[in-house]
Amino acid sequence: VAQDLAGETFLITAGATREKIDPVRFISNRSSGRMGYALAEAAAARGAEVTVVSGATSVAPPRGSHLVNADSAEEMRAAVMNQLSSASVFIGAAAVSDYRPKTRLSEKLKKSTNSLTLELERAPDILGEVSKLRAGNQLVIGFAAETNDLLKNARVKLKEKNLDAIVANDVSQPGAGFDSELNAATFLSADIERELPLMPKIDIAHRILDEIVRMRQTKREAPKSETVAAR
Numbered sequence: 001v002a003q004d005l006a007g008e009t010f011l012i013t014a015g016a017t018r019e020k021i022d023p024v025r026f027i028s029n030r031s032s033g034r035m036g037y038a039l040a041e042a043a044a045a046r047g048a049e050v051t052v053v054s055g056a057t058s059v060a061p062p063r064g065s066h067l068v069n070a071d072s073a074e075e076m077r078a079a080v081m082n083q084l085s086s087a088s089v090f091i092g093a094a095a096v097s098d099y100r101p102k103t104r105l106s107e108k109l110k111k112s113t114n115s116l117t118l119e120l121e122r123a124p125d126i127l128g129e130v131s132k133l134r135a136g137n138q139l140v141i142g143f144a145a146e147t148n149d150l151l152k153n154a155r156v157k158l159k160e161k162n163l164d165a166i167v168a169n170d171v172s173q174p175g176a177g178f179d180s181e182l183n184a185a186t187f188l189s190a191d192i193e194r195e196l197p198l199m200p201k202i203d204i205a206h207r208i209l210d211e212i213v214r215m216r217q218t219k220r221e222a223p224k225s226e227t228v229a230a231r
C-alpha cells in the first residue's frame, strides 16, 4: 500500500452515541461504526497516525489505530476536543445524537401512567464545533446520512458547517448505509462531486482517502500563492 498519508494525523469519530434516559435506558441509532472504522484502518494502512473516538459499535476495533471510547455526545465531544490540536484531518463519521433527554433520571423510570412524554434538548454539534476551531491546514470532513434530497441537503451542510468536504450517504437505499458491509455515497466539496457506487465500506474508505490526498495537495499549495499575492 502506498504510504501517501504518512505525516498526517487523523482524528475520526465512529459509531453511535447513547443518550441516557435513566440508568438502564438510552436513545441511540443504528450506526454500526463500520464506515468510521474502515476509514481508520485504511488511513493507518496508508501511513497516517490514527485516533478513533468511538461510540457504541457492533464490529471489531480497527487495526493500527488508537481507540478512545465515548458514550454520549457530550463525552465524544470532550474526547475529540482533547485530541483536536494534534489532528491534521478530522472526519466525523459517527452518528451523533442530535437530541438528548433534557433530564437524566438517577433511578430507573417506573411505569405508571398510560402515556409518557420525554423532553429532549439539542446535543452538542461536534462537527460544527470542530469546524469553527479549525486551525492552519486542518481538513474537516463530515458525513451526511439522508433519506431524501440527499445531495441538496448535503450541500447545505457542507456550506453551513464550513466543511472541506462531506460524504453524502443515501441511507434509504437497500443494501447500503447503516449496519451494512456495503455503502454507496457521493463525495462533495466546493469543487468536487465524486460518485462512489455501491461497494464494500473499506473500498469506499480508500476512495474517500484518495480524495483527501488530492485535496491536501491543493490546500498545501494554496497558502503560498495567497502570500505571494499579498506581497
Ligand code: C5P
Residues within 6 Å of the ligand: 013, 073, 092, 093, 094, 095, 096, 097, 098, 123, 124, 125, 126, 127, 128, 141, 142, 143, 144, 145, 157
Ligand atoms: O447535520 P447532521 O447531523 O446530519 O450532520 C452529520 C454530520 O455531523 C456527521 O459528520 C456527524 O458525525 C456530525 N455530527 C456531529 N455532532 C452532532 C450531529 C452530527 O458531529 N451532534
